[in-house]
Amino acid sequence: KKKIAVMTSGGDSPGMNAAVRAVVRTGLHYGCDVYAVYEGYEGLLRGGDLLKKMSWEDVRGWLSEGGTLIGTARCMGFRQREGRKQAAGNLITEGIDALVVCGGDGSLTGADLFRSEWPSLVQELVKDGKFTAEQVAPYRNLTIVGLVGSIDNDMSGTDSTIGAYSALERICEMVDYIDATAKSHSRAFVVEVMGRHCGWLALMAGIATGADYIFIPERAVPHGKWQDELKEVCQRHRAKGRRNNTIIVAEGALDDQLNPVTANDVKDALIDLGLDTKVTILGHVQRGGTAVAHDRWLATLQGVDAVRAVLENTPDTPSPLIGILENKIIRMPLMESVALTKSVADAIESKDFDKAISLRDTEFIE
Ligand code: F6P
Helix, strand or coil, X not given: CCEEEEEECCCCCCCHHHHHHHHHHHHHHCCCEEEEECCCHHHHHHCHHHEEECCCHHHCCHHHCCCCCCCCCCCCHHHCHHHHHHHHHHHHHHCCCXXXXXXXXXXXXXXXXXXXXXXXXXHHHHHCCCCCHHHHCCCXXXXXXXXXECCCCCCXXXXXXXXXXXXXXXXXXXXXXXXXXXXXXXXXXXXXXCCCCCCHHHHHHHHHHCCCEEECCCCCECCCCHHHHHHHHHHHHHHCCCCCEEEXXXXXXXXXXXXXXXXXXXXXXXXXXXXXXXXXXXXXXXXXXXXXXXXXXXXXXXXXXXXXXXXXXXXXXXXXXEEEECCEEEEEEHHHHHHHHHHHHHHHHCCCHHXXXXXXXXXXXX
């Protein structure tokens, strides 16, 4: 009987529970045993109670739960080969040789590395006397399937990551609240949003709330000059009758010399213009809460396909990543997607912002 494990890793994101639910139930539907790995890679390392066999009922009601109910962790131990060897041992003990990982690009890269090392890790476990050659014989390869769970929407090759639309919704709701008080006092508000090195949340929130100005890493602003442009834009909007100003700053925003542009830098410029200005850093409220419908169905359809991908996998298929492109659930080689994602960071690092924008593949950015 095929045994599949599912885990969440890295920062939690709304919809992860829907993904786990879909993997559990689809796996059971196809006659597999499905295990949940609790606490992310920490659970793989520690094994035992943290590898829990799941039943249909175990995931009841999970569609509407925020965060990840099986826990997640940023695990240092799994970054060491010794830790991955221990993890391989724990999986073999349970008879598991397929892993569906829902996480960001770092977590998925770790998973693919684990897969590529698997045969040698297993051999070492035999050499160490942990298992006999007969015991490990059925576990020649590890199948890895990736689902992208992240509020940042920073993975190339897929239109949206699980959780991004929920965070966007939360941000818009918060900005609407802020707008009400801002208009009352004729104030300017600088709102910092998450996204790590990606400007998607800031950009989409800015469009959806009608912000005056948006700062994102991919469209770096001219060093020493952006302040004047910002002031001019805000003044123009005020002259047209606007009672408040909303500026959205991605936490990774940069100027074209790669200096961070912080919410406080922006505030200073607006104060200089004579505007009564406040800063709101939204923080983790934008990551918590229940998933919007988009993330629920996305996670569900992708979870179903992840199990199918496990069952169709052959030892020489590269680890697939389940994505969505133009409304179709697709599979692409995980490491290709990771490499594309890294090329955006490289383009920013080398100050080639036009390239970063074209690689992001978000037509609105232009
Ligand atoms: O990747 C998701 C994310 O929320 C980023 O937007 C943010 O930079 C980071 O995680 C925060 O991480 P932590 O919750 O560990 O502080």
